[in-house]
Amino acid sequence: MERVVVALGGNALLRRGADDTFEEMYAAARGAAERIADIAALGYEVVITHGNGPQVGRILLQQEAASGVVHPMPLDVCGALSQGQIGYLLQVTIGDVFFERGMERPVATVLTLTRVRPDDPAFQRPTKFIGPFYQEAEAQGLAVARGWTVKPDPHGGWRRVVPSPAPYSIVETPIIARLVADDVIVIASGGGGVPVVEDGPRLVGREGVVDKDLAGAILAHEVGATSFLILTDVAKVQRGFGTLMTEDIDRMTVDEARTFLKAGEFGEGSMGPKVRAAVEFVSRGGNRAVIADLAQATEALAGEAGTVIVSGDG
């Protein structure tokens, strides 16, 4: 049976512009669940990974608001909290859709840790903005009190920045692989997984954010997926991001993708990381990666929508 890892973007869990109520999140998860069931109905074994940016942002706001009475947890714990929250919504809605379609399959959320290197240069150069916006003086005060790095956010105000280290292996791969081989729909590596470093015999959580598509690529490789499907809310990758001459890409080789990446053809805050994750998967031997709109998930897997990235060897 073919195996696919599906990476759901943040919009699959909280639609742009939607209110952040439970009902909105549930409705969004339900919509994603329908597409997951469509994919499974094609005969795929499925592992799902997902972003957690909006959810962790809200958890950080809540922690700060209550910091006078409850000690805020470090960012690694916040990531684990969000895996529980989002996994729950996806697990329930996916289970429901399968049951309603008479194709009942077990669904499991596996809390996931992602190994990163302690000497990853990202730790010296935090770049990822997270959490509440502050006035400069308040931000500088928190930087001293909490040991944070803070910077002016391009959107205005000051925020905390954290490292985004590169993932190199997923701690729970053996567990995820045996469940998916057993026909379980597995939800894993949420938010890129909690970043951990090996410190002698110990795994130690680090405050940082692992790119969820890059972690998904590593996971897809490790569980032996043939396809890696990155779902977002645009139909295709485009060249010429930020120019007037954008051009849809139907298919590109890893070499072409690397050339385009180097030339800055994709937005760094948007499609660039997804293309990089696609390249990571295919260059490690994956059959193909596809970047597509969530609404066109099955068409994308059939090669009729989205942007396909292949090795170009054959």
Add this chain to the structure above:
Amino acid sequence: MERVVVALGGNALLRRGADDTFEEMYAAARGAAERIADIAALGYEVVITHGNGPQVGRILLQQEAASGVVHPMPLDVCGALSQGQIGYLLQVTIGDVFFERGMERPVATVLTLTRVRPDDPAFQRPTKFIGPFYQEAEAQGLAVARGWTVKPDPHGGWRRVVPSPAPYSIVETPIIARLVADDVIVIASGGGGVPVVEDGPRLVGREGVVDKDLAGAILAHEVGATSFLILTDVAKVQRGFGTLMTEDIDRMTVDEARTFLKAGEFGEGSMGPKVRAAVEFVSRGGNRAVIADLAQATEALAGEAGTVIVSGDG
């Protein structure tokens, strides 16, 4: 290989009187992890369940503090959040201890849903106090605004009360059973699991708190455990709770335990629910349940500490 379900009390994750910092929680989890490794070293397959009261209490405080800017999530989502948080701490520390002892075993946290009946009388009679303390007027206002039931707490002030429905099955048992049979240390059913009811083909989360020991008993039965070990911070169950004539119990049959429960010999807020969970497990065919101090986990399994509950048939 013998299989045991170990229920960790709240004190295993946040010691009484300890500050609620990450460091304190990590240290407590590390201590519990040492005992789990001791148990596994005796040759047991191990499933771990745990309470989440202090953690969910803090999540609720954080949600309320930020309710002007972030919509609070319902209690079922808060339970899922706490499963991620606590699962992470246990998973990392257990993995570390095993690795340090050269007995590496995979560890997995499985997000768990627990089936309860929609017509459980508990839904008409909420009894479980949760979340922040309020003045009466504020509590009554929240009751109207959020649809809560609020009551005066015996400790002073007003609080929200939620139902504590009886669990009858664990949704993820098939997944947990196959992992534990494969020698994985499984963390599951945290906080009793998220209570869900069957509504046609759907599983719908309910705002309530399932007793974690009772859910653990159902889980222990369903995964075919021979022993159910309830770890807390007292050495033995005592008769005559609240009187001057307390008496340690080394061993009791299910019938004796039921008689003592009916006579109110155990505190309802403390040992009563644990004894009831032990009875539930043994009366469903479990070999034995043991209630003991976390520090004496292995002695308790060897029958040399704690209070053993057996069927009394043989």
